[in-house]
Amino acid sequence: MKDALVPVLVVIGLLLLAGLTLFLVRRPRRGALPPTEQPRPGIERGEQVPPSVITAPAPEKAPERVTPTKPAVPAPAPPAAGETAPPVEAPPAPAAPEIEQPEPTAGRLVRLRARLSRSQNVFGKGLLGLLSRDHLDDDAWDEVEESLISADVGVQATTEIVAKLRERTRVLGTRTSSDLRTLLTEELTEALDPKLDRSLHTGVVDGRPSVILVVGVNGAGKTTSCGKIARVLVADGHTVVLGAADTFRAAAAEQLATWGSRVGAQVVRGPEGGDPAAVAFDAVKKGIEAGVDTVLIDTAGRLQNKVGLMDELGKIKRVVEKHGPVSETLLVLDATAGQNGLSQARVFTEVADVTGVVLTKLDGTAKGGIVIAVQRALGIPVKLVGLGEGPDDLAPFDPQQFVAALLGDE
Numbered sequence: 263m264k265d266a267l268v269p270v271l272v273v274i275g276l277l278l279l280a281g282l283t284l285f286l287v288r289r290p291r292r293g294a295l296p297p298t299e300q301p302r303p304g305i306e307r308g309e310q311v312p313p314s315v316i317t318a319p320a321p322e323k324a325p326e327r328v329t330p331t332k333p334a335v336p337a338p339a340p341p342a343a344g345e346t347a348p349p350v351e352a353p354p355a356p357a358a359p360e361i362e363q364p365e366p367t368a369g370r371l372v373r374l375r376a377r378l379s380r381s382q383n384v385f386g387k388g389l390l391g392l393l394s395r396d397h398l399d400d401d402a403w404d405e406v407e408e409s410l411i412s413a414d415v416g417v418q419a420t421t422e423i424v425a426k427l428r429e430r431t432r433v434l435g436t437r438t439s440s441d442l443r444t445l446l447t448e449e450l451t452e453a454l455d456p457k458l459d460r461s462l463h464t465g466v467v468d469g470r471p472s473v474i475l476v477v478g479v480n481g482a483g484k485t486t487s488c489g490k491i492a493r494v495l496v497a498d499g500h501t502v503v504l505g506a507a508d509t510f511r512a513a514a515a516e517q518l519a520t521w522g523s524r525v526g527a528q529v530v531r532g533p534e535g536g537d538p539a540a541v542a543f544d545a546v547k548k549g550i551e552a553g554v555d556t557v558l559i560d561t562a563g564r565l566q567n568k569v570g571l572m573d574e575l576g577k578i579k580r581v582v583e584k585h586g587p588v589s590e591t592l593l594v595l596d597a598t599a600g601q602n603g604l605s606q607a608r609v610f611t612e613v614a615d616v617t618g619v620v621l622t623k624l625d626g627t628a629k630g631g632i633v634i635a636v637q638r639a640l641g642i643p644v645k646l647v648g649l650g651e652g653p654d655d656l657a658p659f660d661p662q663q664f665v666a667a668l669l670g671d672e
């Protein structure tokens with residue numbers, strides 16, 4: 263009887279052991295989470311997916327007692343009920359852009375005078391060298407003339423300048439280098455018509471902000487100049503709203519938004535390809551609401567043909583003038599474009615009432631005389647000059663400072 267009980271007890275013992283093992287293996291550990299169902303391709307969309315395409319769920323953290331063949335991937339899991347969540351580190355909030363306060367613009371041209379080094383070679387070294395020759399015969403004067411024309415001064419202005427220089431050097435007789443510098447300074451300054459009004463028409467007029475339209479051919483540096491003019495205005499104590507009415511080029515609005523954010527100027531933009539006049543209108547509206555003193559509007563002004571340009575700029579002007587008159591239209595010109603730039607410029611002056619010129623890229627040319635040619639050809643003052651790609655490389659134009667910079671140091 264006793265012998266008969268032994269196998270029965272062994273069987274019962276084995277069954278108990280097996281049961282206990284099963285219980286321990288299947289029991290979830292305290293704190294462990296149920297495995298997260300991984301999305302399987304096709305299944306969520308109710309498609310029939312061949313078994314080979316169904317990806318296996320990602321390996322869950324296995325119970326410690328089960329030795330995994332591969333190291334388990336520790337998945338970040340929310341804590342189980344009752345557990346305190348570890349402090350979550352919030353991503354750092356994007357730092358508010360630092361508002362820059364550019365230096366007032368007085369003396370910028372003097373600070374940037376070295377940027378005219380290429381033109382200085384022609385005017386300072388070249389012309390002064392020619393004029394200091396002992397005998398100024400016809401050949402020497404021809405050379406003076408050629409130098410001025412090659413510096414883009416223009417034929418008419420060159421003829422006048424040379425005629426005056428000839429007369430004055432003859433009267434002067436013997437010439438010291440300082441006499442010659444004075445002579446040349448006076449004649450070049452005179453050719454730049456120092457009496458012209460070069461101030462920007464800014465500030466509140468009849469309770470509304472002034473409106474400045476910025477026009478010009480693509481690539482002349484129009485959008486960049488708009489951004490720099492905003493800085494010039496802020497630097498000199500004005501408050502500005504920018505209108506990105508160049509809806510033709512998406513990047514232009516983006517560019518302007520960046521310029522604006524750096525000096526705390528709001529930028530009004532529209533959808534790409536949208537109506538530029540609508541953006542211009544909204545910009546002025548925003549300027550009135552925000553109580554700023556100047557609204558600066560960048561336009562696309564693409565020069566496909568004169569009629570198209572006239573239509574676009576005309577519409578912008580008409581729509582903006584529902585708020586009040588446009589105070590100023592600035593034409594942006596590339597100094598390196600020479601005579602070709604001048605004929606493009608004429609088209610703009612014919613379709614828009616241009617009141618001032620912004621001459622960019624003077625740092626990139628030896629032909630600083632273009633300033634004289636532009637003013638003469640268009641009859642419009644150069645108000646600002648671009649002397650580099652830096653944000654504050656745009657200077658109010660001053661004929662005396664400019665000529666002094668052209669002639670270089672004594």
Ligand SMILES: Nc1nc2c(ncn2[C@@H]2O[C@H](COP(=O)(O)OP(=O)(O)OP(=O)(O)O)[C@@H](O)[C@H]2O)c(=O)[nH]1
Binds near residue numbers: 487647648
């Ligand atoms: N060296 C130099 N580069 C300048 C100056 N002004 C503008 N630029 C550069 O000229 C290039 C063209 O400038 P943009 O402002 O994009 O020209 P844009 O006329 O607005 O062109 P669109 O928006 O296509 O009409 C940029 O690389 C500017 O940095 C300047 O005074 N000197």
